[in-house]
Each structure stands twice: as structure tokens, then as C-alpha cells.
Amino acid sequence: MTSQTPDRGIGEVEPLWCPKDAAEFLSVSQATLSRWRREKVGPPFVQVGGVYRYSPVTVRAWVREQESAHG
Numbered sequence: 001m002t003s004q005t006p007d008r009g010i011g012e013v014e015p016l017w018c019p020k021d022a023a024e025f026l027s028v029s030q031a032t033l034s035r036w037r038r039e040k041v042g043p044p045f046v047q048v049g050g051v052y053r054y055s056p057v058t059v060r061a062w063v064r065e066q067e068s069a070h071g
Helices: 019-026 030-039 056-070
Strands: 005-007 011-013 046-048 051-053
Touching: 019 030, 019 056
Parallel strands: none
Antiparallel strands: 005 011, 046 051
16 A cells, blocks of 8 residues: 555656555445445545545545544
């Protein structure tokens, strides 16, 4: 989950997380993450080739936003 790969022109980019990786990071079930996607209340995601992926940077930023809003 932590290796980085070079990207053309924008520097190093972390590989995208699958729902299992994102759920583990957030300490929630994959079912919860799926419900959040349906309800549009969880971290931002992208759909790539019919599967959902999460940017680690975006998920971390979403967590910080939640802390600010609820903390």
C-alpha cells in the first residue's frame, strides 16, 4: 500500500487503493464503504474499468475534513 510509482509530469503518485485497502485504513467494513458510496457520504472515489478505487491522498484529506467538522 505504501510504494510509490513515478507518473508522467506530476511527480510521484501513490497507487490507488481498492475498497478493501480503504476500508482497512478507515477501520470500517467494505459493506459500510459500499453504503457510503451509494449515499455519497464517504471519501471521494473513482471508478476505473468498472471497479472502485480510492486515492490515498484524498482519503487522508477526507479524514482530516471529518476531524475538523466533527472534532
